[in-house]
Amino acid sequence: MSVPAETVFQVIGAGRVGLALVSMGPAHLLRRGEPVLAQAGPIAVCARNDDLEDVLRLVPADRRGDLCFVQNGLLGPWFTERGLQDATRALLYFAVPSRGAAAEDGGGTVVTGPWAEALVTRLGQGGVAAQVVDAARFEAEAVEKLLWSCVFGLLAEVYKAPVGQLIVERRGEISTLTDELLDVAAEAGLPRPQGDVVGRLVAYSARIPSYQGGLKELPWRNGWFLARRVTPLHGALMAQTTAAR
Numbered sequence: 001m002s003v004p005a006e007t008v009f010q011v012i013g014a015g016r017v018g019l020a021l022v023s024m025g026p027a028h029l030l031r032r033g034e035p036v037l038a039q040a041g042p043i044a045v046c047a048r049n050d051d052l053e054d055v056l057r058l059v060p061a062d063r064r065g066d067l068c069f070v071q072n073g074l075l076g077p078w079f080t081e082r083g084l085q086d087a088t089r090a091l092l093y094f095a096v097p098s099r100g101a102a103a104e105d106g107g108g109t110v111v112t113g114p115w116a117e118a119l120v121t122r123l124g125q126g127g128v129a130a131q132v133v134d135a136a137r138f139e140a141e142a143v144e145k146l147l148w149s150c151v152f153g154l155l156a157e158v159y160k161a162p163v164g165q166l167i168v169e170r171r172g173e174i175s176t177l178t179d180e181l182l183d184v185a186a187e188a189g190l191p192r193p194q195g196d197v198v199g200r201l202v203a204y205s206a207r208i209p210s211y212q213g214g215l216k217e218l219p220w221r222n223g224w225f226l227a228r229r230v231t232p233l234h235g236a237l238m239a240q241t242t243a244a245r
């Protein structure tokens, strides 16, 4: 099925990702507190993880199947508990450094679910290469993106450096952290990404070198790992950043 490029997206959230998506093609932006419109079509949720509960309250039950989520982090259980496991989801491998800035494509964006094709088309209009994948592949890729957020977010917080500098100066720690978190994820029953995971995380960072990460959305990211098992380097660096705050 081909999806017309003029499909109108409703976009919830006037932040970095929401504004970038609106700039890519026909869209209706919904700012905080504005209700979802009755018009049929995809609804992209571009709020942060901690605001997802509020967003859901704005969405009529019969429109939940149109929601498209773009959040990073460990969201599988949250989706399942709310009956949203079949919703459209995207792993956005791009960086939007500030509100109104264009998306800087890092390559490798994947989308799954009923509106996947429409979202891939829209991202393409905005210069972001993306592909539709099935749910199983998406889950494995979601673990890899989670690792990238946790590893580079933590190292950015500790060393106050953009990802392009971290891959040159902190390669050993990137490798150790990735291995530690991969093991914890596998112990928790998440799919284990195959092949050279560290190489792919480093390659993505190399494509968005000026991106400055940080520790964010802890319960959905590093905090989720810590709650399962405190591993040597991850535990030590997390303790160091907490002490410094």
Ligand SMILES: NC(=O)c1ccc[n+]([C@@H]2O[C@H](COP(=O)([O-])OP(=O)(O)OC[C@H]3O[C@@H](n4cnc5c(N)ncnc54)[C@H](OP(=O)(O)O)[C@@H]3O)[C@@H](O)[C@H]2O)c1
Binding pocket: 012, 013, 014, 015, 016, 017, 018, 030, 031, 032, 033, 034, 046, 047, 048, 049, 051, 054, 055, 070, 071, 072, 092, 093, 094, 095, 096, 097
């Ligand atoms: N930035 C990136 O490069 C990037 C890349 C890939 C994925 N992501 C993911 O995309 C998500 C959004 O990131 P972001 O960087 O765009 O965040 P952001 O700049 O903080 O923007 C979030 C926006 O959501 C709005 N919002 C919150 N609750 C709302 C509600 N109930 N109704 C309508 N709007 C609401 C916020 O409104 P207020 O302004 O009123 O607070 C804010 O404008 C995150 O989960 C992030 O992990 C980000």
